[in-house]
Amino acid sequence: MPTLRVMPKIVTLTAAAARRIRSLMDANPKALGLRVGIKKGGCAGMEYTMAMVEEKSPHDEVIEQDGAILLIEPTAIMYLLGTEMDFQTDKLSSQFVFNNPNQRGACGCGESVNLVPAAEKAPHAD
Template sequence: MLALTDAARSAIRVALSRSDAAHGLRIVVAAGGCAGLQYRLGLAAGAEDGDAVQTFDGVAVYIDPESAPLLVGTTVDFVSDDRGAGFVFDNPNAAGRCSCAHTGG
């Protein structure tokens, strides 16, 4: 369903190491944004009812049932450049590409 690059896994591990309560990353997808989809990311203590759970080398990702079909085939990367650092979504389900790559799309 979803793929994480090494850089994304590393960034998530760093964030999780700074939290006592979090055990994984929650990804929620909503319609909107300049590429047709918006992504909300947050640390989570665990899966909620109905969540899809994927584990990547010990990194848990929780995806709600409504978001799961929108993430099929998506690769999540973490990049750092002169504009800052953040997660980038390469999602074949997005309507188009955004010039501000850090917002996803």
């Protein structure tokens, strides 16, 4: 019998992130969910992108968790593998926060990140 290879989840949502995505979906009845992607830009090299969308693109990865729907752009999958998406509120801001194991750095303002694809990470020594 062949050995099954278990792949890590692309993105998991905290309860707070799922609640926020559901509230965004409720505010726009035509919205299918929140699409997340990665684009080049910012002083650290890459930025997360997010937009409420009304339809799925052909190759989007769909994650449904606790009533929230997250669509992942195919070009972002290797940069997001194993990421936890949270939603945090403090005295001055409310925002989605990505706890991404593929992140190697971030700029001082927090708007851009330095990411490497999951396949390029060096193996961990045990």
